[in-house]
Amino acid sequence: MVGAPIEFYFDFSSPYGYLAAHRIDEVGAEFARDVLWRPILLGAVFKATGQSPLVSQPLRGPYHLHDLRRTARRLKLPFQLPRDFPMATIAAARAFYALDAGSPKDARRLALALFDAAFQRSINIGATETVLDIASEIGIDRAAIEAGIKDNAVKLRLKAETDGAIARDIFGSPFFVADGEMFWGNDRIPDLRDWLKTGGW
Amino acid sequence: MVGAPIEFYFDFSSPYGYLAAHRIDEVGAEFARDVLWRPILLGAVFKATGQSPLVSQPLRGPYHLHDLRRTARRLKLPFQLPRDFPMATIAAARAFYALDAGSPKDARRLALALFDAAFQRSINIGATETVLDIASEIGIDRAAIEAGIKDNAVKLRLKAETDGAIARDIFGSPFFVADGEMFWGNDRIPDLRDWLKTGGW
Numbered sequence A, B: 001m002v003g004a005p006i007e008f009y010f011d012f013s014s015p016y017g018y019l020a021a022h023r024i025d026e027v028g029a030e031f032a033r034d035v036l037w038r039p040i041l042l043g044a045v046f047k048a049t050g051q052s053p054l055v056s057q058p059l060r061g062p063y064h065l066h067d068l069r070r071t072a073r074r075l076k077l078p079f080q081l082p083r084d085f086p087m088a089t090i091a092a093a094r095a096f097y098a099l100d101a102g103s104p105k106d107a108r109r110l111a112l113a114l115f116d117a118a119f120q121r122s123i124n125i126g127a128t129e130t131v132l133d134i135a136s137e138i139g140i141d142r143a144a145i146e147a148g149i150k151d152n153a154v155k156l157r158l159k160a161e162t163d164g165a166i167a168r169d170i171f172g173s174p175f176f177v178a179d180g181e182m183f184w185g186n187d188r189i190p191d192l193r194d195w196l197k198t199g200g201w
Helices: A015-023 A023-030 A042-047 A061-073 A089-098 A103-117 A128-137 A142-152 A151-167 A186-198 B013-023 B024-030 B042-049 B062-074 B090-098 B105-118 B129-139 B142-150 B152-165 B184-198
Strands: A006-010 A035-039 A176-177 A181-183 B006-010 B036-040 B175-178 B180-186
Touching: A006 A023, A015 A061, A015 A103, A015 A186, A023 A035, A023 A186, A035 A089, A035 A103, A035 B105, A061 B180, A089 A128, A089 A142, A089 A151, A103 A128, A128 A142, A128 B175, A142 A151, A151 B152, A176 A186, A181 A186, A181 B062, A181 B152, A186 B184, B006 B013, B006 B024, B013 B062, B013 B105, B013 B184, B024 B036, B024 B184, B036 B090, B036 B152, B042 B152, B062 B129, B090 B105, B090 B129, B090 B142, B090 B152, B105 B129, B129 B142, B142 B152, B175 B184, B180 B184
Parallel strands: A006 A035, B006 B036
Antiparallel strands: A006 A176, A176 A181, B006 B175, B175 B180
16 A cells, blocks of 8 residues: 555444445545544534534434435445434444454454444444344354453543544544545545545645 | 526525535536526524534534635635625625516626625625625616615515525525435535436436
């Protein structure tokens, strides 16, 4: 990999994050950049900014639900909202970081499996047991993740990533950072690509 | 013109509305659609939805100001925020509708002149006198606009357009409606184009 990595911040309860998760690695490959996946807890960010989850907002919520469905069709990705929404994502994010230290590749596989469980199979991935079940389904060692979720280093890592995101003024999901330039939203992936292609505007 | 018109909703204090105003007629021309320009009062919409102006929001504000500057550079449009922001836009919107009944073309010319005054020359276009000055600059009859702004039919038209926008769940600026499909944001113009081109997804 030649250039600096692309950072990909997301929350596991973010439907546009799900769409972006299926697209961002292609962008990395196209421009010979690593992509660093960085789940954060958007609830903590919303507390800092006074926002609320998109889909539960008046007027904006129905528009975005419609937009998610049509955008998913356009990207040829299955899509449905999880049964309960928004969901707690602390177990999912900790499971990710439990794997990330030893095998970023497995962490990413788990992240996609969690996103797909939530937004293709409509599963509430909030419970630790559910996260462990999904890890098992893709052949990741259940006991190791279970221990990792309780590991203090993992808890602190998630807290550090979330605090770090807030400190960088990251206020939503998905959020991309490339060469210090920030792009918010799945719909800004074309802008991110154009920025990487042209060297910026 | 063959297809149904594209509706273009905006508020004169919307910086992304300014960017879109310089782009949307090209989209109409490309697909042989009229574009109906529809200024509304976003303040009334925000009261209904509990939102606040973008640029004054914590974290989101600085991001969007940066994004506006880089997006304007990309589109090769001058850009700066008006001296006082946000601005009252009732006089500007009434002036638009005062012209729109007789000459939609002049109404559109005035709209672009008002947007450019605000976002290229940093002028607060809130005062009626300022709106009249800008109309004069582009050769539109000052006295006619002045009378129009006070005309009850014009006032009711602006109210009807704003109420109509809220009734259609339009909650921001710019907002586009084509063949019943809604797109929010200057950054969704490529989506609008793709929808018109492909017949939808």
